[in-house]
Amino acid sequence: MIITGLITGAALGFILQRGRFCITGAFRDLWVSRSSFWLTAFLIAIAVQAVGVFALTLTGSIAPEAPQLSVVATVVGSLLFGVGIVLAGGCATGTYYRAGEGLVGSWFALIAYALAAAAAKTGILAGPSRWVKGLWTTELTTIPATLHLPQWVGVAALAVGVALLARRQLRLTAARGPQFSLPARRTGLSHLLLEKRWNPMATGAIVGIVAAAAWPLSWATGREDGLGITTPSANLVGVIVTGDTSRFDWGVLLVLGILMGSFIAAKASGEFRVRVPDATIIIRSILGGLLMGIGAAWAGGCSIGNALVQTSLLSWQGWVALVFQVLGVGAAAWVLLIRPRQKRRAARAARAEATDASAPSPALEAAPA
Template identity: 50%
Template sequence: MIVQLSTRKNSQCGQVYCAVFYWVFVMQRGRFCITGAFCDLYVTKNNKIFVALLIAITVQSIGFFAFKSMGWIVVEPAEALSIVAVALGAFLFGIGIILAGGCATGTWYRAGEGLVGSWVALATYMLFSAMMRSEPLGEFNSSLRGQNIDHKTIYDSFGISPWILVAILTAVTGYLVWQHLRKPQAKIASLKPKKTGLAHILFEKRWHPFITAILVGVIALATGREFGLGITGPSANILQYLVMGDGKFINWDVFLVLGILLGAFFAAKMSNEFRVRVLDATIVIRSLIGGVVMGVGASLAGGCSIGNGLVETAFFSWQGWISLPIMILGTWGAAYWTIIRPSKIQAAARASS
């Protein structure tokens, strides 16, 4: 899905600042973790973070179609849907984010927080994302993504107004939010604040995931640009630029992901959360494999948990709403083998001893 803002007049510098603000204070401080949203649905039977994701999608969707109706956005749907590549890639990506300990965005900002496992996952994620766009995996990627069917948006396929889908999404999301807010809220013990005023709110206070989600949706709309937000492409571009030195790989998206890394470092330092944490060899190897699977999966699916799970869903493209549930299934499968099954084995061993 190509989105072009006809009134876009932001300078490159202004876009960088917006990107840094977006990822630093919302994603890092708000702990907006899409991997956790998917995993919690299965492991802890808690859908709170997933509801937060739906809030972000809903806010974007309302704003997107409002801007479209005012002529501020011109939408050009892709001509074809690579359904096999999208389904396979989304499932692999779901597995990869569990192994890596975070989605594409989470891996970038956790690397900025000093988590060495995320550094490893990020390196292999960038490497294989680039390999899927060139040699030696580019031909495999192109051939699988070349198996297309006619692609339309969901509302075009059913011949209905997109506002009907926006209304349904808003109603479902609103009901789920109401269910959560009516529950008694558990009191969470917190340390005595070291900061006051705005500094306390930005760098110490625990953010509610629903407020974070609203900010994610609003700021995503505010970053007017030609394409929806994405992480995989610019991650590959950085590595290709470092190898080939071709300036064509440096664009808005590259500044975005670099903003995640540098901004997360700044936010973590200001909130005393930065630590260089070296994990055991098993976690490092798992992170390495996770980055590989993420890079391959996101390239096949045409997007990661942000590009497909957050942006394409807001546009009601088939690619987005096919990817989202399949990514969730991938995380559940990986969570069973890495979390649930080992826990059961340990519990059985304790019971027999």
């Protein structure tokens, strides 16, 4: 049954690669371009999964439980993770699918991420991780439970709110008019799957469907969880290093499937190409991967386990993590992208002003000798 993990991962990797579904980009756009378009697509994935998980829970197929909120671990870990995904150039799934596209920087980030996660969960950094998680623990689980509301009310509120956001984004997109696109070179299903630009909102909905389907598929193997990247990545390291095959579960096949699916998508669409960055980018990618692994281990999840899955359960951990991941991305974007861009603009303006000041006056040029 665990083979369904590989199939689910391959489907997810294909969807992420072809849909260019980048959670890091969604968070970064809020700060760099003041755009919430991709964030809305991500929220659609959360809402669709929330509805699906609630329905599956009603049928008795699954019985997910939200974790208790550990405040310091979730906040600090999510901030570190947010900074890390900017340095690495991709979140947990983004790093996997870009590695499948041939980005060597993502290969380094992925290795660092998996090693750091393994060290923080079961290795040399497990002790500090337990200490951080114990600093400020609460009994908070889900937001509806805290507000003494039934779960369906929270799910309905999330679905309606996201639907209104999506409607607003679609109206803004329609007002901009049609986007330029190159002439099609493929036809039929090949064009739709491998060439045509995927609608981000539709991609978000498909990701949400896959995320919801992952619950019963994973549950059937004894792994009582949905999509997850950090723990499976750490388990993969454990299998390779120790030979402990008990860690080789549905989740490990899931992450391997993401890598495989993105490679298939990139290869079939002609987008696969091995791209080797300079040393600075490689070092930055490794540092980002380390922060991602440690941050996700502390926070109890990454951009998938927390920001996509736990949010669909309406857990405090998921939504607090989502907020602080966005803030971490904003801090890193300010240092690495926004502030340098402002300095370049100021320098260009200063040079232009100096050029204007040194130019001869037209009146002087016209004066007789």
